[in-house]
Amino acid sequence: MPSAAERTRTLVQSTCSAVLLVPGLRHLPSDRLMPLARTVGPEGDVFLDLPADSPVARAATHAEDGDPTAVLEITDVAPVSVPHRVRGRAWVSGPLTAVPGLAGPGRTTLRLETEEAYVDDLWGAREVRPGELRDAAPDPLLGHEAELLQHLHTAHGEQLRSLCGLLGERTAGRCPAHMPSVVPLALDRYGLRVRLCEGAGACYDARFEFPEPVRDVAGLSRAVRTLFEAAAR
Numbered sequence: 001m002p003s004a005a006e007r008t009r010t011l012v013q014s015t016c017s018a019v020l021l022v023p024g025l026r027h028l029p030s031d032r033l034m035p036l037a038r039t040v041g042p043e044g045d046v047f048l049d050l051p052a053d054s055p056v057a058r059a060a061t062h063a064e065d066g067d068p069t070a071v072l073e074i075t076d077v078a079p080v081s082v083p084h085r086v087r088g089r090a091w092v093s094g095p096l097t098a099v100p101g102l103a104g105p106g107r108t109t110l111r112l113e114t115e116e117a118y119v120d121d122l123w124g125a126r127e128v129r130p131g132e133l134r135d136a137a138p139d140p141l142l143g144h145e146a147e148l149l150q151h152l153h154t155a156h157g158e159q160l161r162s163l164c165g166l167l168g169e170r171t172a173g174r175c176p177a178h179m180p181s182v183v184p185l186a187l188d189r190y191g192l193r194v195r196l197c198e199g200a201g202a203c204y205d206a207r208f209e210f211p212e213p214v215r216d217v218a219g220l221s222r223a224v225r226t227l228f229e230a231a232a233r
Contacts, residue, residue: 001123001190001191002123002139002188002189002190003132003136004119004123004126004127004128004132005128005129005132005133005135005136006136006137006138006139007088007090007119007121007123008090008092008117008118008119008128008133008136009040009133009136009137009138010138010139010142010188011074011076011088011090011119011121012038012040012046012072012074012090012092012133012138013038013039013040013138013142014074014076014138014142016074016075016076016077017034017074017075017077018034018035018038018072018073018074018075019033019034019072019073020033020034020035020048020050020056020070020071020072020073020096020110020112021033021070021071021072021073022056022059022060022068022070022096023068023069024059024068025055025056025059028055032054032055032056033056035048035049035050035072035110036049036050036051036107037049038072040133041111042134043134044114044130044131044133044134044135045094045111045112045113045114046072046092046111046112046114047099047102047109047110047111047112048072048109048110048111048112049103049107049108049109049110050107050108050110051106051107051108052103052106052107052108054108056070056096056110057098057108057110059096060096060097060098060108060110061098061108067095067096067097067113068095068096069093069094069095069096070093070094070095070096070112071091071092071093072091072092072093072112073089073090073091074089074090074091074092075089076088076089076090076121078149078185078186079145079146079149079150080149080150080153080183080184080185081183082183082185082195082197083195083197083203084195084203087121087122087185087186088119088120088121088122089119089120089121090117090118090119090120090121091116091117091118091119092112092114092116092117092133093112093114093115093116093117094112094113094114094115094116095112095113095115096110096111096112096113097110097111097113098110098111099111114130114133114134115130116130117129117130117132117133122185122186122193122205139188139189140189140214140215140216141187141188141189141214141216141217141220144217144220145186145187145188148187148217148220149184149185149186149187152184152224153183153184156228157182159228159231159232160182160183160184160194161182162228162231162232163182163194163206163208163227163228163231164182164196164206165231166208166230166231167206181195181196181197181203182194182195182196183195183197185205187220189210189213189214189215189220190209190210190213191207191208191209191210192207192208192210192224192227193205193206193207193208194206194208208227210223210226210227211223211226
């Protein structure tokens with residue numbers, strides 16, 4: 001399974017919605033607090049691009065009494081329609097400073113020095129130490145997950161429903177006749193998670209591990225095909 005640090009690093013480097021919360025500026029509309037881009041530096045700090053005229057950028061640039069402490073809050077929403085669609089959240093907090101000369105025209109780059117990080121997602125909640133975030137790598141499927149889940153949802157519904165046959169007694173007598181919705185919820189290099197919902201609205205998740213971690217989309221295709229073949233048997 002992916003570690004908490006891997007999951008946090010993946011969310012930070014994803015395109016998930018994020019807001020930068022700074023004391024004294026929380027009253028602003030959320031769209032004024034959203035970074036235009038974000039990356040993780042070699043020391044585990046987070047670099048954020050914001051419009052140069054953003055109140056957050058101005059606060060970091062003109063701070064006089066020490067660097068403001070900010071919190072980057074990231075919300076991960078499933079890319080397919082499913083009940084309880086928020087898959088998790090991550091928070092990274094620390095001093096915020098402006099970094100001159102990095103951003104393009106009309107932008108300011110801010111450095112969020114990672115002092116604390118925390119993730120609360122489908123795996124559970126855990127604090128992540130700065131060194132763990134620095135040393136973790138994002139999931140290799142990060143740039144493809146949304147498209148892959150949408151493809152599975154629209155083109156492989158029957159094969160997805162067949163997966164509940166691998167769950168044994170957990171779905172005995174209920175699958176598939178009373179399990180109308182089997183939705184792909186999350187993908188990572190270790191496996192596939194689906195959400196199964198019954199007609200009455202009760203839902204639960206099931207996780208299917210791959211035989212070995214995949215490195216790329218080609219490896220994922222082989223792993224999912226093996227999974228579907230096992231379900232067909």
